[in-house]
Amino acid sequence: MTAAGTGGLDAIRKNPAEAVLGFDFDGTLAPIVDDPASARAHPGAAPALARLAPLMGALVIVTGRPAAVAVEYGGFEGIDGLVVLGQYGLERWESGVVTAPAPLPGVAEARAKLPEVLAAAGAPPETFVEDKGQALAVHTRRCAEPEVALERLRSILAALAERTGLTLEPGRFVLELRPPGMDKGMALRTFITDRGERPSAVLFAGDDLGDLAAFDAVESLRAEGVPGVLVCSGSTEVTALAERADLVVDGPSGVVDLLKTLADSF
Numbered sequence: 001m002t003a004a005g006t007g008g009l010d011a012i013r014k015n016p017a018e019a020v021l022g023f024d025f026d027g028t029l030a031p032i033v034d035d036p037a038s039a040r041a042h043p044g045a046a047p048a049l050a051r052l053a054p055l056m057g058a059l060v061i062v063t064g065r066p067a068a069v070a071v072e073y074g075g076f077e078g079i080d081g082l083v084v085l086g087q088y089g090l091e092r093w094e095s096g097v098v099t100a101p102a103p104l105p106g107v108a109e110a111r112a113k114l115p116e117v118l119a120a121a122g123a124p125p126e127t128f129v130e131d132k133g134q135a136l137a138v139h140t141r142r143c144a145e146p147e148v149a150l151e152r153l154r155s156i157l158a159a160l161a162e163r164t165g166l167t168l169e170p171g172r173f174v175l176e177l178r179p180p181g182m183d184k185g186m187a188l189r190t191f192i193t194d195r196g197e198r199p200s201a202v203l204f205a206g207d208d209l210g211d212l213a214a215f216d217a218v219e220s221l222r223a224e225g226v227p228g229v230l231v232c233s234g235s236t237e238v239t240a241l242a243e244r245a246d247l248v249v250d251g252p253s254g255v256v257d258l259l260k261t262l263a264d265s266f
């Protein structure tokens with residue numbers, strides 16, 4: 001644990017009622033599985049979040065998933081005060097209600113062109129498209145050589161994203177075509193600003209490239225004097241977060257252990 005991370009955790013323990021804790025979903029609260037529709041939160045995640053919810057200023061999940069899907073797969077319905085920001089911050093779930101903008105027209109255009117584009121790129125038949133309404137995620141995890149398949153698709157999907165006014169979001173054996181103008185860092189910053197009070201401390205836990213923007217947000221808050229903790233849910237697939245984290249834990253089970261330890265300390 002870095003000194004900054006220790007300072008951040010101490011600040012959370014000292015004034016939990018004004019602390020903000022943020023979490024990614026897949027790979028952080030939910031173990032990675034081959035089929036995105038089969039992902040479920042670690043069995044200890046919802047109970048640990050439910051223990052922390054009444055103690056903390058705010059708990060927020062910031063995910064690439066549609067907000068309602070993360071709530072369902074996480075078993076988060078009923079956790080008082082929990083907010084889920086879905087589709088990289090475009091959607092907000094709170095107390096059972098989702099607010100979301102209409103999908104960009106470019107998503108429909110990309111959806112229509114994608115089969116032809118994937119065929120032209122020679123995408124293996126195991127390549128899987130997850131349609132998230134506001135975005136399209138092209139997964140290669142189930143391919144025999146997922147990294148090779150991903151690289152084969154990267155530039156052609158970047159070109160499709162550009163043609164359709166979308167942005168290409170890379171992740172763990174996935175390339176997503178999604179609306180530009182929002183990321184997890186902006187989502188976290190906006191969430192904090194909208195609460196109207198300066199947090200006593202901020203923690204964010206993530207595992208994937210899309211979480212780096214949230215790490216940036218925590219670091220900029222630190223520069224403004226807000227203690228912060230960067231937690232990496234470690235994996236061999238992505239190492240970029242571990243290099244910047246204050247604390248690296250062993251995947252979702254390590255994140256859940258951290259949450260339990262935090263809850264036990266009150």
Ligand SMILES: O=P(O)(O)OC[C@H]1O[C@H](O[C@H]2O[C@H](CO)[C@@H](O)[C@H](O)[C@H]2O)[C@H](O)[C@@H](O)[C@@H]1O
Nearest residue numbers: 025026032033034036039063064065141172174
């Ligand atoms: O922001 P997150 O909560 O981490 O969501 C990012 C994307 O995660 C999902 O894909 C990842 O998890 C799948 C299930 O374990 C796995 O099969 C895939 O290889 C991973 O990339 C999800 O399917 C995407 O929609 C999310 O945007």
